[in-house]
Amino acid sequence: MFAALGTWQLKRLQWKLDLIERIDQRVHAAPVAPPAPDKWAGVTAASDEYRKVRVSGKFLYELTTRVQTTTAKGIGFWLMTPLCTGDGTIVFINRGFVPMQSGDLARPAPPRAGAEPCAGAFGPAVEITGLLRMPEPKGRILRENDPANERWYVRDVPVIAQARNLPRAAPFFIDAPAGQEYPQDATEKPTGGLTVIAFPNNHLVYALTWFALAAMVAGGYYLVLRFERRKTRDQDDAQH
Incomplete structure (x- = not known):
């Protein structure tokens, strides 16, 4: 069994x-x-996550969702903003991280989009070259979103899109890199490029541990057999 696990x-x-x-x-x-x-x-995730993609369009800043997070820069929010592309579809962009300020949790909820949300996209078009990311599932560490009370803890874009009335939103989002934080003249400027790409790889250690346990069991079994054989031989010699 230990060898099989190894x-x-x-x-x-x-x-x-x-x-x-x-x-x-x-x-x-x-x-x-x-x-x-x-x-x-x-x-x-297997076929597309972390793929570098480029998209252009206009942001719907008023529909930005603030997702609570903790990064190397402290406690704050990811700014998840829908981007209207040229073909009318919507892609959420993680514009970056902003630190939490007093009163942030009491902000009013963003409005729900109208029937034609991209018709209200004003301002200059932008181009984002970032990493495609899949929605974050809730788990034991990440808390569950509470859309009714505007409390967001994971970047689950299908749920965010539903809360903002954006049925044509893509089922993925894009992490914007550093230097592409829009609007660039905003007083609250997010910090992009904080995507953490890390895959713990302890499988070799685990394999060596299982094989070591297998060797210990085999060694212990050999010692038991050797002891039993010696005991049997000693008993035979005593009888003769």
């Missing part, structure tokens, strides 16, 4: 190394267009 961890090690290599290639590849609406159903 072999399984070696397979997991190879899978993790392949994953790290695949993600590294995506991050450093030339940017491509994000998946079109007819491809949204097939977008997955």
Whole structure:
């Protein structure tokens, strides 16, 4: 059983190394267009997450959702803002991190979009080249969103889009890098480029541990057999 667990961890090690290599290639590849609406159903973390994409359009700043988070810069919020693209679809952009200020939790909720939200997109068009990210699921560490009370703890864009009445929003979002924080003349300027790409890889240690336990069991079994054989031999000698 221990040997089987060790072999399984070696397979997991190879899978993790392949994953790290695949993600590294995506991050450093030339940017491509994000998946079109007819491809949204097939977008997955395995095939698309951390892919570098480029999108242009106009922000709907008034529909920004502030998602609570903790980063290396402290406690604050991700600013998740819908971007209206040229074809009328909407992609949420994580414009970056802003630190929490007094009164932030008492801010009024953003409005719900109208029937044609992109018709109200004003201002200059922007271009974002960032990393495609999948919605964050809630878990034991991340708290569950509370849309009714405008409390957001995970970047679950389908739920955010529903709360903002944006049915044509993409099921993924894009992390904006440093230097592409819009609007650039805003008094509350977010910090972009804080995407953490880390994949714990302890599978080799686990494999060695399981194989060591297998060796200990095999060694202990050998010692028991050796002791039993010596005991039997001593009993035979005593009888003769």
